[in-house]
Amino acid sequence: MSALFAHSLAQSNHVVEMNTLNFASKDELSWLQELAAFEGNYDQLTPTQCFENRVKAHQLLSTHTPIAPKYARVLFEFSFVAFDWYLQINITPFLTKRTSYDHCRLAYAQWKHGNWHNALQALEKMMWDSPDNNEYYHLYQYLLKLSVNFPQAQYCSGSANIALNLVPLAEHHGDEFLSQYWHPDIANLCCLPHFEGNEHWCHWLAYQQAIPNQTTYAIEHQEWGFIGCVCLLVHQGMGFLYYWISKNFQGQGFAVQAANIALDHARERDGLSHCFAKVFEENEGSKKVLKKLSFQRLPVNACEPYQNEELYYWGEQISPEQQCEKLHYLFDAMNTVTRVATPILNFR
Secondary structure, three states: OOHHHHHHHHOOOOOOOOOOOOOOOHHHHHHHHHHHOOOOOHHHOOHHHHHHHHHHHHHHHHOOOOOOHHHHHHHHHHHHHOOOHHHHHHHHHHOOOOOHHHHHHHHHHHHHOOOHHHHHHHHHHHHHHOOOOHHHHHHHHHHHHHHHHOOOOOEEOOOOOOOEEEEEOOHHHHHHHHHHOOOHHHHHHHOOOOOOOHHHHHHHHHHHHHOOOEEEEEEEEOOOEEEEEEEEEEEOOEEEEEEEEOHHHOOOOHHHHHHHHHHHHHHHHHOOOEEEEEEEOOOHHHHHHHHHOOOEEEEEEEOOOOOOEEEEEEEOOOOHHHHHHHHHHHHHHHOOOOOEOOOOOOOO
16 A cells, blocks of 8 residues: 555544444354454454454355444454455445545555446545545545556456456555565565565565566455465566465465466467476475476476576477577576576486
């Protein structure tokens, strides 16, 4: 979220009347009372606790159980800190009183959830009804700027069975990115930074966006929102792929789905015919992903000091020597220090 939007939201401090709960389930009541105890301090929840509460909230919504305004408010406030736009949109109808603060957050949630037109249209109506409300105006200008600067291109599989979209990673993804990047394995196994904060992340993003022929995508699930990233560099028909999925969403096939979407799009748009990837020898999960993507291991690892990185190839059938030659060329074009070990070793 931008500092401007965060500041705008912080200016409002409204008290909402709380009512009693009309749930039949004592377990649901107990859980919501525990969550309510964190009111104002939801950011103190661990990533695991946050995810567990999101799951319970989504399960509650799926039962169509009436939710009293008191606990709807709890879930509404929690959803904003958890960057759960789906929850925020779907819990809003249970609020009996909505402030300008709530309207702004709902519009932002709609925009983040992919409903760009609805978010801007709602803000236009609110500005018309309340022309002196600067919150509406500033948020409208912020979202309009994002809409212009970052095209609304979304890439999906075309299959109703896959609930993922890819969108170019941009600054407004910062908080969500860092909230899902919490496990150190992601940085360690993907050779990515251990980010010191939002400013560090923004500098990294600017560097990534400046790399020619490379696109880093946010992986967005239709219900769960931001769950990871996939990055693909394509140079003269040759690609290099990497990806990561949040710890809470690993093992569900999302990396395979997201990578397939990126590869299919690059084939159509960039004429991709060959693609490479590398993975640490101990990263069994990523090896399984590459196997499902039909990547084949090259008969050689990277050069020292990266000799524990296995190299993989996907694409037209060519000899191992040709595969290594193409990867040598691609590494040169990428200006990376990684190189292919030579000579090619006997590989079993």
